[in-house]
Amino acid sequence: MDDAPNPSAVKQYLLSLQDELCAGLEAEDGGARFRTDEWTRPANRPELGGGGRTRILTDGAVFEKAGIAFSDVRGETLPPSASAHRPELAGKAWEAMGVSLVLHPRNPHAPTSHANVRFFTTQPAPDQPAIWWFGGGFDLTPYYGYEEDCVHWHRTAQAALAPFGGEWHPKFKAWCDDYFFLKHRGEPRGIGGIFFDDFNALGFARSFALMRAVGQAFLPAYRPIVTRRKSQPFGDRERGFQLYRRGRYVEFNLVWDRGTLFGLQSGGRTESILMSLPPLVRWDYDWQPEPGSPEARLYTEFLRPRDWAAGGVSP
Secondary structure (H helix, E strand, O other), rough: OOOOOOOHEEEEHHHHHHHHHHHHHHHHHOOOOOEEEEOOOOOOOOOOEEEEEEEEEEOOOOOOEEEEEEEEEEEEEOHHHHOOOOOOHHHOOEEEEEEEEEEEEOOOOOOOEEEEEEEEEOOOOOOOOOOOOEEEEEEEEOOOOHHHHHHHHHHHHHHHHEEEOHHHHHHHHHHHHOOEEEEOOOOOOOEEEEEEEEEEEOOHHHHHHHHHHHHHHHHHHHHHHHHHOOOOOOOOOHHHHHHHHHHHHHHHHHHOOOHHHHHOOOOOOOOHHHHOOOOOOOOOOOOOOOOOHHHHHHHHHOOOOEEEOOOOOOO
C-alpha cells in the first residue's frame, strides 16, 4: 500500500475545514459574518510562493474578534525559527500549509481559544524521500474558570485521539501544558488542551487521520462552552479583568509562539499572522487579584496542572 505524503489531499481537507469552522462560528454568533481576504506572497520575493485565505469576523454579538486563516506557502530555504531545531532541513526547499484560528468572545465568562492543524514537507532530493510531518492542537484560555467547561474541553480532546492509541492524549496534553507557558511570567496561558508537532509516527495515512480528528474535534469542544457562557451577565469589573488577561495572550504570541516567528521570518502576510491579537487589551502595573475573589480563583484553581479529563484532579 502506497503511504507516500499527499499534499493536495491535505490542502483540500484544510480548505473544507476552514469553511466548516466559519459556518459553525457564524451560527453561534447569530448574525455576524466572516469577510474573506485572499492573498499571495509578495511579488518582490521571487524565492517565495503560495498564498492564503484569511477570514475575519469583527464586532459580532458573541465574538468581538474571530480569525480563521488558511495558508499554503513555499520557499527555497527555511527561516531560522524552523531550522534551528531541525538542522537537517537547512537549505531544503519546503512547503507548509495549515488552518489556524483564534477566537476572542465579547463576554468575559466565555474563554478565548486557539486551534491549528498544519502540514510541512520538503522538496525531495533525487533518490531521497521527502521529509514531512503534521502538527496542531487546541488550547483554552478562560478568564473566569468553570470546572464543567474544563472537563468537557479535555474529555473531547481525549476522545478525538482515543482511536489512535491511549498514549497520545497524555503525551499531547503534557506537550500543550509545556508549550503554552509564559516563561517570563512563570504561568500557563490557560488550561491547556492538546498540542503536537513533527508528527509522522503512524505513517502518512494514519497521521493525516489523526490531524483530521483534531481539526474535527474543535467545534464540539468549544461551542458548548460558548453557548453556556455567551449570555452570562457581566460588568466593568469582569470586562477589565478580561482585557488585563488578554495581555498575557499578546505576550505569548509575540514572544514565544513558533508559528508567529515562522510566519514573519518566512515572509508571510503580516496582517494574517497577527490576526490572533485581540482588538482591545490593557496592562496594569504589578496588578494582583483580591484574595478569595473570582479573579484570584483563576490563578489558584485553574492556572495550575490538573487532570481535567479525569474530572479535574491534581496530578
